Amino acid sequence: MSEAVKKPIKITETILRDAHQSLIATRMTTELMLPIVDKLDKVGYHSVECWGGATFDASLRFLHEDPWERLRKLRDGFKNTKLQMLFRGQNILGYRPYADDVVEYFVQKSIANGIDIIRIFDCLNDLRNLQTAVKAANKEKGHAQVALSYTLGDAYTLEYWTNIAKEIEEMGADSICIKDMAGLLLPYKATELVTALKEAVKIPIQLHTHYTSGVASMTYLKAVEAGVDVIDTAMSPFALGTSQPATEVMVETFRGTPYDTGFDQKLLAEIADYFRPMRDEAIESGLLNPKNLGVNIKTLLYQVPGGMLSNLTSQLKEQHAEDKFYEVLEEVPRVRKDLGEPPLVTPSSQIVGTQAVFNVIMGERYKMVTKETKDVLSGKYGKTVKPFNPEVQKKCIGDAEVITCRPADLLEPEMDKLESEMAQWKEQDEDVLSYALFPQVATDFFKYRQAQQTKVDPKAADTANGAYPV
Numbered sequence: 001m002s003e004a005v006k007k008p009i010k011i012t013e014t015i016l017r018d019a020h021q022s023l024i025a026t027r028m029t030t031e032l033m034l035p036i037v038d039k040l041d042k043v044g045y046h047s048v049e050c051w052g053g054a055t056f057d058a059s060l061r062f063l064h065e066d067p068w069e070r071l072r073k074l075r076d077g078f079k080n081t082k083l084q085m086l087f088r089g090q091n092i093l094g095y096r097p098y099a100d101d102v103v104e105y106f107v108q109k110s111i112a113n114g115i116d117i118i119r120i121f122d123c124l125n126d127l128r129n130l131q132t133a134v135k136a137a138n139k140e141k142g143h144a145q146v147a148l149s150y151t152l153g154d155a156y157t158l159e160y161w162t163n164i165a166k167e168i169e170e171m172g173a174d175s176i177c178i179k180d181m182a183g184l185l186l187p188y189k190a191t192e193l194v195t196a197l198k199e200a201v202k203i204p205i206q207l208h209t210h211y212t213s214g215v216a217s218m219t220y221l222k223a224v225e226a227g228v229d230v231i232d233t234a235m236s237p238f239a240l241g242t243s244q245p246a247t248e249v250m251v252e253t254f255r256g257t258p259y260d261t262g263f264d265q266k267l268l269a270e271i272a273d274y275f276r277p278m279r280d281e282a283i284e285s286g287l288l289n290p291k292n293l294g295v296n297i298k299t300l301l302y303q304v305p306g307g308m309l310s311n312l313t314s315q316l317k318e319q320h321a322e323d324k325f326y327e328v329l330e331e332v333p334r335v336r337k338d339l340g341e342p343p344l345v346t347p348s349s350q351i352v353g354t355q356a357v358f359n360v361i362m363g364e365r366y367k368m369v370t371k372e373t374k375d376v377l378s379g380k381y382g383k384t385v386k387p388f389n390p391e392v393q394k395k396c397i398g399d400a401e402v403i404t405c406r407p408a409d410l411l412e413p414e415m416d417k418l419e420s421e422m423a424q425w426k427e428q429d430e431d432v433l434s435y436a437l438f439p440q441v442a443t444d445f446f447k448y449r450q451a452q453q454t455k456v457d458p459k460a461a462d463t464a465n466g467a468y469p470v
Contacts, residue, residue: 052085075114340384
């Protein structure tokens with residue numbers, strides 16, 4: 001095989017972020033990660049995804065850890081590998097849009113503390129919500145990757161994807177990721193999509209999917225053959241189910257082909273051995289639900305991500321309306337259409353799902369409307385790919401004014417106000433950003449941190465401060 005035709009597939013490892021977020025509610029601690037960093041660093045990954053997504057919230061809220069400290073420790077350990085994070089555009093890692101000055105400062109501090117690649121997405125694929133983060137990453141000499149939230153529907157044609165990819169390239173992104181959060185991209189559709197994108201743009205294309213619907217490994221195979229540059233995989237103990245395809249399996253699949261990664265299976269086996277007891281322990285404690293490891297074909301039938309399915313189930317249980325499950329599943333696509341056919345990813349998936357539950361339980365559509373549904377219909381999240389259903393919009397928000405500009409244009413700078421609000425707790429510049437994203441959770445963490453430093457019994461300090469128990 002001549003060197004000229006070789007195109008080894010590059011791999012982003014998700015074990016330190018998406019894999020444990022998808023399977024064990026983001027509960028892997030920094031202490032569990034550090035001993036294996038040296039071996040992960042020797043594999044030859046394109047990057048290791050280790051930060052962002054839900055890790056920031058979970059570190060502060062459940063693990064009593066400073067996420068910035070985690071990033072610095074991982075950066076010290078990874079000498080040869082790029083570190084990657086997931087970033088929700090104007091929402092950063094939180095659940096509301098932030099002013100541009102907060103977004104810019106967060107990007108600056110993420111890169112200063114060790115992040116190389118920032119994967120930036122928006123739940124509506126509204127590129128206006130990505131501009132500030134992309135510019136900030138460019139300015140800090142980081143790699144700005146824009147992720148397209150992949151979904152199905154009348155509006156999402158090959159032409160739609162190629163046009164948006166061209167706009168992303170023009171915006172200054174360094175690469176594009178097809179972010180298939182629900183495992184909806186089928187193998188032969190991946191061939192079509194990757195081929196079209198590779199023809200439309202010059203920047204690299206990465207593919208991220210989840211195993212939920214059972215097709216992900218086959219989708220990767222076809223995407224790689226079609227010329228995709230990078231795929232996201234997870235070490236086998238935390239692969240499959242609602243996570244990614246297994247790293248070792250994909251490495252073996254391409255061995256001896258033009259796409260051969262050259263990775264050492266012996267080294268990968270040692271890494272898998274390190275994580276396997278964690279998986280066993282998580283299954284034993286109930287943290288890892290075996291249900292999340294199976295194939296859920298309903299994902300393809302109803303185009304609903306796995307996490308959203310479990311959300312719907314628990315909402316219906318609370319309302320003693322579990323018998324309405326299939327009615328709600330049928331209502332989800334109708335609500336999605338009314339709201340302009342957005343991709344179903346955080347937070348749009350939760351908004352559409354909750355509204356579908358209300359529509360079914362109340363016996364009348366949009367009799368009860370959530371604040372978030374009203375915000376979507378008011379344009380507060382940005383522009384959807386299709387127009388809203390005008391009757392539904394009228395019923396939900398009446399004659400309220402609809403925003404047509406970029407939502408963040410209406411926000412005043414926030415940094416000064418945030419700095420003054422949390423001044424008493426500040427021990428490092430980054431603390432203000434933790435506070436900006438999760439004010440109450442961060443304040444509780446700052447109290448806990450202070451108690452640790454003064455060597456007071458943390459349980460007593462927690463009780464005194466009204467923080468969570470250790």
